Amino acid sequence: MSANQPESIVGGKSYTAVAINCAAKAGEWIKSKMGSITQLDTKYSMHDLVTEVDKGAERMIRNLIGTHFPEHSFLGEEGVEPGPEASAKALQDLSEAEYLWIVDPVDGTTNYVHGFPFYSVSIALAHRGQVIVGVVYDPSRDELFVAERGKGAYVHGRKMQVSSEGALNQSLLATGFPADQHVALPANMKGIQALAPKVRNLRIAGSAALHLAYVASGRLSGFWEYNLNAWDIAAGSLLVEESGGRMSDITGSTYDLAVRNVTASNGLIHEELLEELHSAANT
Ligand code: 2AM
Ligand code: CA
Numbered sequence: 001m002s003a004n005q006p007e008s009i010v011g012g013k014s015y016t017a018v019a020i021n022c023a024a025k026a027g028e029w030i031k032s033k034m035g036s037i038t039q040l041d042t043k044y045s046m047h048d049l050v051t052e053v054d055k056g057a058e059r060m061i062r063n064l065i066g067t068h069f070p071e072h073s074f075l076g077e078e079g080v081e082p083g084p085e086a087s088a089k090a091l092q093d094l095s096e097a098e099y100l101w102i103v104d105p106v107d108g109t110t111n112y113v114h115g116f117p118f119y120s121v122s123i124a125l126a127h128r129g130q131v132i133v134g135v136v137y138d139p140s141r142d143e144l145f146v147a148e149r150g151k152g153a154y155v156h157g158r159k160m161q162v163s164s165e166g167a168l169n170q171s172l173l174a175t176g177f178p179a180d181q182h183v184a185l186p187a188n189m190k191g192i193q194a195l196a197p198k199v200r201n202l203r204i205a206g207s208a209a210l211h212l213a214y215v216a217s218g219r220l221s222g223f224w225e226y227n228l229n230a231w232d233i234a235a236g237s238l239l240v241e242e243s244g245g246r247m248s249d250i251t252g253s254t255y256d257l258a259v260r261n262v263t264a265s266n267g268l269i270h271e272e273l274l275e276e277l278h279s280a281a282n283t
Helices: 015-032 052-068 084-093 109-114 184-198 208-216 230-242 270-281
Strands: 040-042 049-051 073-076 099-107 120-127 130-138 143-148 152-155 172-174 201-203 222-225 246-249 262-265
Touching (some): 015 099, 015 130, 015 143, 049 052, 049 109, 052 073, 052 099, 052 120, 073 230, 099 230, 130 208, 130 230, 143 208, 184 201, 184 270, 208 222, 208 230, 222 270, 230 246, 246 270
Parallel strands (some): 172 201
Antiparallel strands (some): 040 049, 130 143, 143 152, 222 262
């Protein structure tokens, strides 16, 4: 690498360009298959769906990345056994990887299966555990959200900026219904019950990665969800940070790839949101 070449370009190949290319190609293919699914299976629970499109898209992305960067490591949702323990272990097993691609080929599979147009392709590249590139692509709206660490985040070529609401009572928040019925869902229901009367409104649209992209682009003031996996969050985390927002664990700890209970916001409402979630959890 020459001295004045950016860190994200190696041998003329930009990590970001490869991530964008993968997301766009996979997204186009996924969209073309909408409505013609032939294999619908459940994984961890009846709420956790997978189709041949999830698997095919992940293969396509993995092959493309492998062609450009054969020495890089890869963590994709469809290559990991279902359930939180297997996900945590897969991430742990790759903790020494220098470059790690973290991919969710279809984030929002339930929406995809039902024809509800809110799903995305999420691709992140981490360097020694820190996300340096994040791309989230929404094929339904043809919106590509891109972030590079230290260089900002963009949608439609425009620099993104988080929203300016300074209090929960002016905020539009999003969350999700966790697949785990025993701990995460009851915990989240408490948060919803506590926050619904205090915010402008809540949205639960079914793709964590797109919700994070919406926090980054200022369309949502904040987002929280329990029991997510690294591939749901990694790309979106950089979009939020590079748009001036804040990412943390639900207790307020610094975000890292192992965080499963996540809070994202425009920064201004972050403490208030964490406090509400904390007191809701203790009711
Ligand atoms: P997915 O569509 O890739 O599975 C919706 O609340 C969010 O939860 C989506 O991002 C969805 O991603 C994710 N999700 C669905 N089932 C899950 C599970 N069993 N564990 C963790 N996250 C899940
Ligand atoms: Ca998925």
